[in-house]
Amino acid sequence: MSNPMSLCCFNAVPRITSLSRRTARTKTERKEKPTNGSNSLGFGRERRDPLWQCVQGCGACCKLDKGPNFLSPEEIFNDPSDVQLYKSLTGRDGWCIHFDKNKRTCSIYSDRPFFCRVEPDIFQTLYGINKEKFNKEACSCCRDTIKNVYGTASKELDNFDCAIRSNIPS
Numbered sequence: 001m002s003n004p005m006s007l008c009c010f011n012a013v014p015r016i017t018s019l020s021r022r023t024a025r026t027k028t029e030r031k032e033k034p035t036n037g038s039n040s041l042g043f044g045r046e047r048r049d050p051l052w053q054c055v056q057g058c059g060a061c062c063k064l065d066k067g068p069n070f071l072s073p074e075e076i077f078n079d080p081s082d083v084q085l086y087k088s089l090t091g092r093d094g095w096c097i098h099f100d101k102n103k104r105t106c107s108i109y110s111d112r113p114f115f116c117r118v119e120p121d122i123f124q125t126l127y128g129i130n131k132e133k134f135n136k137e138a139c140s141c142c143r144d145t146i147k148n149v150y151g152t153a154s155k156e157l158d159n160f161d162c163a164i165r166s167n168i169p170s
Contacts, residue, residue, distance in 0.1 A: 049135055049136055050135060050136075050139050050164035050165055051135055051164060052118065052134070052135045052138035052139050052142070052164060053163055053164060054118065055156070055159050055160050055163045056104075057104045057156075057159075058104065058146065058156050058159065058160065059099055059101075059104045059105075059106075060142070060145045060146040060148075060149040060150060060156060061116070061118075061142070061145055062095055062096040062098075062099035062106065063094055063095055063096075063145075063148075063149045064086065064089060064090040064094060064095065064096050065090050065094030066094070066145070066148055066149065067148075069148070070148070073086040073087055076115075077115075082115070085113060086113075086115065089113070096116075098112075118138050118142070120134040123137070123138070139164050142160060143157065143160065143161075146160055
């Protein structure tokens with residue numbers, strides 16, 4: 001079983017994450033906003049969280065060796081065979097050996113390992129992230145990974161942000 005704080009985009013979690021900063025504060029330290037029972041933004045609009053989705057042509061999560069600011073496989077996995085599998089997929093340039101950098105596609109997508117899957121049930125089982133928090137956490141982790149791999153002003157980040165906003169459930 002994996003460490004609950006080392007989730008998302010498969011070695012994509014920075015050592016100091018917004019999740020860990022948020023959970024470090026106690027409820028008494030948090031300022032509770034008064035609510036009137038609605039989640040309204042005013043003018044008849046409701047707040048809607050983004051809906052996570054993989055964006056074709058990105059592949060940021062396929063950069064398996066993201067550097068010292070991210071967790072190592074040994075910090076992510078408890079099972080040595082998972083560490084070995086992860087390392088066996090990491091090419092000399094840090095990218096997954098199954099990622100085609102020209103086409104930006106995965107050659108084993110339908111058969112990819114469990115740690116390459118961003119799915120609510122897998123997040124619940126492996127990381128303890130409940131389904132209600134899945135979209136928020138998946139979006140946050142992917143944004144962090146895209147920024148690290150491609151930069152904060154990248155077309156990949158713009159594409160991801162556009163995709164998750166346009167796919168907001170009503």
